[in-house]
Amino acid sequence: MSVTTESISHPACSEIELSAVLHALSDPVRLMIVAELAKGEGEYTCGSFSLPVTKSTCTHHFKVLREAGVIQQRQQGTTRLNSLRREDLDARFPGLLGTILKAAPNSVAVAAETA
Amino acid sequence: MSVTTESISHPACSEIELSAVLHALSDPVRLMIVAELAKGEGEYTCGSFSLPVTKSTCTHHFKVLREAGVIQQRQQGTTRLNSLRREDLDARFPGLLGTILKAAPNSVAVAAETA
DNA sequence: TCCGTTGTACGACGAGCATCGTACAATAGC
DNA sequence: GCTATTGTACGATGCTCGTCGTACAACGGA
Numbered sequence: 315m316s317v318t319t320e321s322i323s324h325p326a327c328s329e330i331e332l333s334a335v336l337h338a339l340s341d342p343v344r345l346m347i348v349a350e351l352a353k354g355e356g357e358y359t360c361g362s363f364s365l366p367v368t369k370s371t372c373t374h375h376f377k378v379l380r381e382a383g384v385i386q387q388r389q390q391g392t393t394r395l396n397s398l399r400r401e402d403l404d405a406r407f408p409g410l411l412g413t414i415l416k417a418a419p420n421s422v423a424v425a426a427e428t429a
Numbered sequence: 430m431s432v433t434t435e436s437i438s439h440p441a442c443s444e445i446e447l448s449a450v451l452h453a454l455s456d457p458v459r460l461m462i463v464a465e466l467a468k469g470e471g472e473y474t475c476g477s478f479s480l481p482v483t484k485s486t487c488t489h490h491f492k493v494l495r496e497a498g499v500i501q502q503r504q505q506g507t508t509r510l511n512s513l514r515r516e517d518l519d520a521r522f523p524g525l526l527g528t529i530l531k532a533a534p535n536s537v538a539v540a541a542e543t544a
Numbered sequence: 545t546c547c548g549t550t551g552t553a554c555g556a557c558g559a560g561c562a563t564c565g566t567a568c569a570a571t572a573g574c
Numbered sequence: 575g576c577t578a579t580t581g582t583a584c585g586a587t588g589c590t591c592g593t594c595g596t597a598c599a600a601c602g603g604a
Contacts, residue, residue, distance in 0.1 A: 332460070332529075332532050336451045337452070359551090360550075361551080368593075369552090370596090371593055373553090374591090374592075376551095391600080392549065392550045392601045393551075394551065407532035413524040416522075417447050458562090474581090476579090476581080482562085482564090483564060483565080485564060485566095488582060506570080506572070508580055509582095
């Protein structure tokens with residue numbers, strides 16, 4: 315339980331578990347989120363994704379991704395900025411994120427190429 | 430729904446879904462099974478694994494892996510021979526299986542090196 | 545100051561999952 | 575033919591997950 319940014323709890327790099335990462339990415343909605351994040355390389359607010367779910371569900375998915383160590387969340391005013399923990403993931407599981415993004419289906423595959 | 434071997438239903442190579450594969454591998458027990466299979470490259474009976482679950486649960490896990498397209502099952506007498514669908518997986522999601530096995534924790538990591 | 549925006553918290557609900565025990569089917573070996 | 579082995583089938587159980595609605599908190603702009 316190491317606080318990386320402020321009061322939002324993130325797992326430390328060494329605490330990231332493979333099972334949790336795979337489970338986090340096994341949901342299509344969350345895979346879409348990660349693919350979007352990978353496309354842009356920067357920080358995105360939760361609302362900037364056009365997801366087929368409500369706000370509540372959205373919050374839930376971002377929480378799962380964060381607690382699995384896949385993304386990082388940083389509070390800025392009323393919005394929350396999300397970014398991929400690409401370096402931490404690559405350090406812990408080399409190549410994993412890249413191959414999953416390349417393997418991601420249809421529209422997501424296009425996103426992976428940009429990254 | 431294409432029958433690859435006999436009467437046991439396997440998904441065709443093109444029908445393998447990333448979400449299903451990731452979900453299948455997100456369970457520690459199933460990841461152990463896959464790592465064991467990857468270690469030996471051959472065919473193994475269900476009973477040859479020393480898993481911390483009962484027979485019933487074992488059957489369930491093998492079924493999940495098979496329906497996700499990760500493994501192949503072939504009936505031979507009373508036993509069922511399991512093998513990894515390494516080529517199909519590599520064709521559909523290049524590099525995915527390899528990176529996940531390399532990322533697999535502790536004892537599993539040793540198994541991945543052998544492969 | 546008031547309102548709109550952004551996102552969380554909490555409770556609820558239905559579905560799926562991991563696990564088990566028991567019963568059963570099929571084959572191999574004696 | 576009888577029995578041991580191997581694995582499935584089925585039902586049950588408790589847990590987790592994905593989804594939603596409503597209510598609420600925090601900040602920014604007019």
